[in-house]
């Protein structure tokens with residue numbers, strides 16, 4: 001794991017804060033929760049993707065961005081500090097944490113950011129038209145979610161939507177099979193291009209954390 005991808009937690013009432021340094025000014029302060037499901041902490045893939053956004057490789061100012069499985073909101077909030085108009089989404093139980101983190105960092109936001117419930121596989125009409133970017137960090141980790149997640153990606157993407165999917169390659173248990181299956185299913189409708197490690201943030205990178213740029217396949221003919 002990259003040098004900077006380590007817990008730098010500070011004790012706080014009911015949770016602990018993860019600071020995420022920014023090139024452009026004060027760090028993001030991301031509250032996490034000691035109790036709760038996997039979305040309550042900032043995962044390494046979120047750090048890597050948030051810091052990749054800061055490299056400027058993808059223009060974000062005034063772009064519409066939607067984050068899936070946002071957890072603490074680290075990635076989406078970083079995008080909003082880079083001028084994007086962001087909707088961070090997750091299950092109902094993560095909304096309180098998302099709202100706290102939006103509030104804590106709102107003085108750093110130069111675009112806009114709001115939180116919404118989006119459960120994979122369910123209706124996405126309220127998120128139309130397709131955003132410019134969909135961001136996902138560490139969202140490929142359990143089998144039952146693969147088909148609903150794929151449906152959401154198909155329903156939400158237009159021909160020009162760029163999906164940035166960051167994930168940690170895991171070698172334990174069912175993880176390799178889940179990753180393999182996800183990319184197999186994805187390739188029916190999408191084209192994938194891995195972003196080389198040299199293009200990730202110089203410090204926040206790791207050989208086992210990948211960023212894949214995903215686009216809808218264009219109709220032939």
Ligand SMILES: C[S@@+](CC[C@H](N)C(=O)[O-])C[C@H]1O[C@@H](n2cnc3c(N)ncnc32)[C@H](O)[C@@H]1O
Nearest residue numbers: 038039042043046069070071091119120137138
């Ligand atoms: C491993 S966490 C990653 C959180 C955050 N993106 C990060 O990297 O720090 C996976 C996230 O996906 C969300 N999630 C899992 N299943 C979901 C579903 N069916 N619909 C929407 N979100 C889901 C979880 O609530 C959690 O926040």
